[in-house]
Amino acid sequence: MIRQFSGEETGTQGDMERLQRRERLEHNLADIGMTIMVLSGKGGVGKSTIAANLALGLAANGYRVGLLDMDIHGPSIPRILGIQGHSEGTAEGHMIMPLDYNPNLKVMSIETMLRDRDASLIWRGPMKIRAIKQFLADVLWGKLDYLVIDSPPGTGDEPLTIAQTIEGATALIVTTPQELALADVRKAIDFCHRLDMPILGLVENFSSQICPHCGKPIKVFGQGGGKITAKRYGLRFLGEIPWDDRLLAAEDAGLPMEAENDEKGAMPALHALTQQIIKDRFKSKPEWLNHRVWVGI
Numbered sequence: 001m002i003r004q005f006s007g008e009e010t011g012t013q014g015d016m017e018r019l020q021r022r023e024r025l026e027h028n029l030a031d032i033g034m035t036i037m038v039l040s041g042k043g044g045v046g047k048s049t050i051a052a053n054l055a056l057g058l059a060a061n062g063y064r065v066g067l068l069d070m071d072i073h074g075p076s077i078p079r080i081l082g083i084q085g086h087s088e089g090t091a092e093g094h095m096i097m098p099l100d101y102n103p104n105l106k107v108m109s110i111e112t113m114l115r116d117r118d119a120s121l122i123w124r125g126p127m128k129i130r131a132i133k134q135f136l137a138d139v140l141w142g143k144l145d146y147l148v149i150d151s152p153p154g155t156g157d158e159p160l161t162i163a164q165t166i167e168g169a170t171a172l173i174v175t176t177p178q179e180l181a182l183a184d185v186r187k188a189i190d191f192c193h194r195l196d197m198p199i200l201g202l203v204e205n206f207s208s209q210i211c212p213h214c215g216k217p218i219k220v221f222g223q224g225g226g227k228i229t230a231k232r233y234g235l236r237f238l239g240e241i242p243w244d245d246r247l248l249a250a251e252d253a254g255l256p257m258e259a260e261n262d263e264k265g266a267m268p269a270l271h272a273l274t275q276q277i278i279k280d281r282f283k284s285k286p287e288w289l290n291h292r293v294w295v296g297i
């Protein structure tokens with residue numbers, strides 16, 4: 001369902017375009033089960049990693065998943081997933097086809113639409129807002145159980161547009177344990193409160209690193225900050241993801257790992273996160289849509 005739709009076009013032509021896009025948007029969103037926007041206060045905390053792994057995990061569990069890379073200035077999803085292809089228009093030319101990563105996972109990113117993937121996009125707010133609305137209205141997602149959205153860090157145009165466009169969009173907030181990151185996370189929480197966007201919970205990444213010599217965990221970025229922040233704001237704490245060299249290498253190679261049946265490093269925590277989100281889907285009843293914060297059960 002659409003929460004609000006304010007296009008940037010003006011005049012009769014603009015009104016008509018806006019109306020048509022609104023219809024396509026309504027049609028598209030009606031087929032999407034649960035929308036999860038992965039947010040963070042700071043950059044580089046592992047948002048894209050968690051969005052990609054969550055989408056892969058949900059798809060591996062048999063759900064139909066869309067993964068939308070909304071990080072217009074620094075898209076990472078195509079590289080993490082090793083996607084080389086380009087998004088194409090439909091035969092009639094009205095819609096854009098997302099890329100089929102596997103039978104259950106469709107992916108869309110601004111990068112898959114560009115000829116030169118290393119080109120920078122120098123866009124101001126209105127251009128970005130239009131592109132985001134187009135991704136939601138004009139991409140032929142089909143029926144999805146989950147739409148996972150990788151958002152850029154902070155509380156700018158991208159998360160704002162999504163939160164204002166998709167009623168019932170939920171937020172999953174990623175942080176690292178140190179105070180510098182947590183200060184920004186508090187802003188992300190405030191952003192969700194002010195937009196009435198339910199928060200599924202807080203995930204802490206880079207919680208520890210295993211010492212290669214003694215095998216004990218080293219708390220590189222401090223300890224427990226995510227859990228304390230979650231408690232303070234009445235949010236669910238959805239796990240501590242340790243540093244995992246294999247995850248970094250896999251993403252650099254564009255060959256993501258499979259969390260299922262992997263008992264080492266970051267994988268059990270990523271697997272547990274996926275399982276929790278699967279449980280949430282069946283609890284995502286309209287009554288929690290209006291809550292300021294959804295703490296979960």
Ligand SMILES: Nc1ncnc2c1ncn2[C@@H]1O[C@H](COP(=O)(O)OP(=O)(O)OP(=O)(O)O)[C@@H](O)[C@H]1O
Pocket residue numbers: 040042043044045046047048049050071074076152153205206241242243244245247248249251252266
């Ligand atoms: N738990 C982890 N263990 C090891 N490496 C990780 C882990 N989480 C993320 N990384 C790596 O850290 C880097 C940053 O992660 P990622 O791109 O997911 O962060 P981000 O928050 O999306 O960044 P940006 O703000 O630029 O969008 C990547 O190289 C990724 O492979």
